[in-house]
Amino acid sequence: MIDLGFLMILFLVASFVTIIILAMVITGKMDKISGLKGEITKLKGSLEEMDEQAKLIVRTDIELNRAQEELDKKVTGLYSLQRLSRAISTTLEESQIFQLIESHYLEELGFEKACAFLWDSNKKEFELNMHLGYTREELEAIVLAVNAQKEEFRDVIKSEKTLSSITQQYEKKNLQAEIPHIFKVASFVLSPILPKEGDRGLLFVGTDESEVILSEGDEELITILANHLGQALENARLFDKTWRSQQGLEQKVEERTRALSKALSDLEAVSRRKTDFISSVSHELRTPLTSIKGYAAILLAGKIGDLPKDIRDRLDKINRHSDELVHMVNDLLDIARIESGKVSMKKESLDLKEVAEKVGDLLAVQLKEKHIAFNIDLPDNAKSIVADRSQIERVFINLAGNALKFTPEKGKITISARKTETGTQIDVSDTGCGIPEVAMHAIFEEFYRVDNAVNQEVKGTGLGLALVKQIVEAHGGKIWVKSRLGAGSTFTFEIPGEA
């Protein structure tokens, strides 16, 4: 029994101890659980916090995306606008300007439909110049609708302001509301095309994607495009105008040239006739002159008997004048022949010094009589020319003879030469009375004689310088004169080519 009682007590104690231990363990576990619960609550809190942060991230990201999208759109828009503007500016033909607006440019700008109208001031209606994204039937309806409200659309041009589906405070609310129906779009931009001159117009772009949200940036880009179009139209019209006036000018120049050519060929014909006339008249004159001279010579020779002195004197005069006349006729004939090209220049290398000295010899008597110095000044590099000897001698004799004639006593005549890039220039200068300014332009003309004291005294035909000019020109050269009254004259002629 004791044993049983002891065992009971032992059992109770053991149970008590176990309970206490269990209670301790449970309390420990409970503490742990409540600790873990705290952890979980903490974690949950963190998770919620994280979730809140995530919400912030998403909202910021939306803003960023929106900004990025707008930026992307603008950059793409600007890029395509730049390419489009460049394309437009490549043409100066009005009809081609609108054709250069291709759909891919518009797509990059965010639109798939477009029309451009120009106001036709003759027909008093809008004319469609460009369209993208519409069928023919749709276009017909659009043109009809636009012209049915042409005054409202013209008001947009007059306002010089862009109208779009996002324009605020637009006076013509009706038009703004109707455009989407007319053009079958959800959003649109309508911008006036304003060239400074000529008919103005409208550029319409739109999209029927309801998800596309139009921005002020789109409005700006289309306004810029419309401005470019206006500028391009202006340039094309200006070019057209300039081109037309240039064409007119060219036509006028052509007409004038034709008239002048005709006058020139008429003049040449007259000149040719004159030459022919002189040539034939001279020939005709020579025969009777020869007879006159012949008979005068027979009479003077006394073959028909002695003649009284008076008659002899008169016959001398006839003879002398006949000689002058023959000389004159010969000069005239030469001029005519050279002018008509009937005389060919037999070119050879000539020693200028030799030619000049020969002239000096020929004129020696008269030079001596008037005490005129005759100088020849030829540098080594201009000692010879290639020309027709007899003709060049005539040039020298004529020029030196003239100089002698118009140079007073104790004067000086100089023949000098120099090499130029194109040939040899020869001067015949004197210290004579000089040529008056008014006569300078005419002295190379036939029968022209300067009106001065010497010419009134000394006879001349007025053919010498004309002949000289013909000879020099027949050599491909030219002749001119420099002179000062009272100080002398210098005749210069140039014979081209290397000697």
Place this chain on the structure above:
Amino acid sequence: MNVGIGVSTSRIPVEAAQDAVTRARISLRSTTVDLAIVLSSVEFALPAVLKTVISLSGTSHLIGASSLAVIHEKDIEKHAIAVLLLSFPETIYSNAACVHEVSLKSGERSGEELADKLLYGFKNIHRDLGVIFSDGLKAQGSDLIHGLQKKLGTSFPLAGASASDNLAFKKTYQYYGGEVLSDSACAVLWAGKLNFGLGIKHGWKPLGKPRFATKASGNVIYEIDGEPAINIYREYLSFELSKLKKDLKKISILYPIGIFVPGETEYLLRNTLAIENNGALLCQGNVPEGSMVRLMIGTKVSCLEATREATQEAKNSLGGRKANFVLVFNSVSRYILLGRRSKEELAIIKELFPDTPVLGIYTYGEQAPLESVSYQGKTYFHNQSIIVLAAGG
């Protein structure tokens, strides 16, 4: 295998087709053409275009799809037609097929029908890979795959593109023979000794606390954490319901729903198509009930990193064997997110496959196998992803 690719941007569709086929024929070093793959923007979705391709290429085995833009060697073109001509050696077998009116028949049944047609004559041959083009505006994406898997085997690799349009979300086109179709799916099955490498990635990262699709069925999520599914967007974005409804497509491109897939490095993404009146989200692909879902966020950088990873994955799984062409099925979402940087994706692919011709389209949905072992290469419907398929033989 001989490959020829031709791209044309001519504005006159039939002329463009002639141009593209001529170019493809020139680069194809073979006289016979076994298959033509036509990828184009929507304005080329015309029977006359396909008939031109058939008559000039000499094959009526033609499949293809419409797209927002065509990706090719040198550029991404919004208005273009691309023709890929393939001439296979005797060791590679190819069979093209098509199923019409997918939404009428249900996705799963259509998938089974398509699989039956594809398998015709392929009984005892080792099958390699299937490529599918389907309608990107229909919600049967996941079911179609499911139907195909029932016949082809759950682990059979499939690479698919859901056709897109010019972001109008109105009508997408699938090409089969000379037919221009919608609400259909066309595919090609390759068997024999085809080498290929597949890579798929998206680059979106999970954000916020994990949540669970407490009530979901098919492609509809009714409740998340016991609340109407739409609340996930309302909470994070703090948008009014009307604004959410209006901008949902765009929002779900930037912030799709991600489904956690154990063992996978990336979440499976789902774009939402609509908000139902009870606040349920209608998704483009299926969402299993009870799965962990998160709101996802992507950046241009993470998106481009994913492109590199997917391309690298394709290259790695090719295991050093030569690829004759690279097909890219790239989500339209990525085009929208990357904007002007879209061409960088092409540059990355060309960097890793410098000597292989590249051709691709933008898609409204993608189909490709999951990577992890636990899924045994089972093909899933994806959103926002880029599929890089390098093939040769």
